[in-house]
Amino acid sequence: MSASSVERSQAVIEGLESIDPRHVLYLPSSTLKQVLAHFLPGGAGAGPERRVYPIPREEEGISILSGLALAGQRAVMIFQDNGVGNLLTSLLTFPRPYHLPIFGIVARRGGLGEYNSMIHTISERTEALLDAAGVRYFQLDSRTPVAEWAPTITKGHTFAHTTHQPVLVLVNLMGG
């Protein structure tokens, strides 16, 4: 039996906490609600040593992450895959050519279990877009036991720093 959305979300939280980001940037996402609640005021992951803030668009977040990376800060952006199209120019004109190890958690939409009639049109092309752009990513979905999710997120973050490049981890919290 595959893990529930709650279990998967908790695994994402554990993976992110292992990185201990000083900056958590986020965009709106209903599927990421549990993860975001952990970091927002009142959540177990909120605290004075960590800044958690909303970003209006993905490309702006990529640029902020880049500045944070230049300053040597641990940071992560949390967003949905229907924003991947927004960030490609930003990603490929600054952090990628400048070899900056920025890191993002990307919630998957579309596929089995999707309830929105529109969102799959962009979301199901996420891997193709990232492949075409040469952006490195790792996938977490029903093929991966939930016990492996947090360690994979930890290793994905390390991989960004080891290889000096942006890395995204695509997480399917909807059951696919």
Place this chain on the structure above:
Amino acid sequence: MRRVLQRPEALALLDAAFSDQPVVLTLGGTIREMLAVAGRKPNHLYSLDAMGQTLAIGLGLALGLDGDRRHEKVVVVEGDGSLLMGFSGLATVGHLQPTKLVLVVLDNGVYLATGGQPTAAAGIDFAATARACGWAEARDVPSDFESLRESLGWARGAQGPILLRVKVGTEQPKTDYFLEDPVLLSRQFQDWLLRAEGTGASAV
């Protein structure tokens, strides 16, 4: 008719006022002209093709250097066209209040690097927009040597985020392309950030 500052003149003043602070430069002619007037500087971050991102890169840097006594300010040099492309950054800066951030908008009213097509800046009050977004200070600076020098000196000592907008002319001195490897630009700037002499008692 009163003569306005040209962009290379404004860049020379910027370099002099913040010669020991991180400076993030927008793309195109701004980088080439800064190189022409100041030479290659380790404290300058050259964002070669990141149009619309300069403010947000500087925002991230200012947040990342918050509490680091080696760096008093993070200066972002933007054009009007690039700022308009990343306009939401004004709101994010207002929300996050990076106290070290100084944004200098060199407003020539056109996309000079691509042939001088007009931008939408003519009817936009950048300073009022920044103030409405909650910036600590935002001013229009008269386009003359003394006014800009004075304003930059003031900005160095004031708490940010600060926006300065100065109108500049569209004279375009001939400059060479700058074709450096971005990896090298990134590394050199990060190395400078780490080894820069502090003005405070200790470094974080």
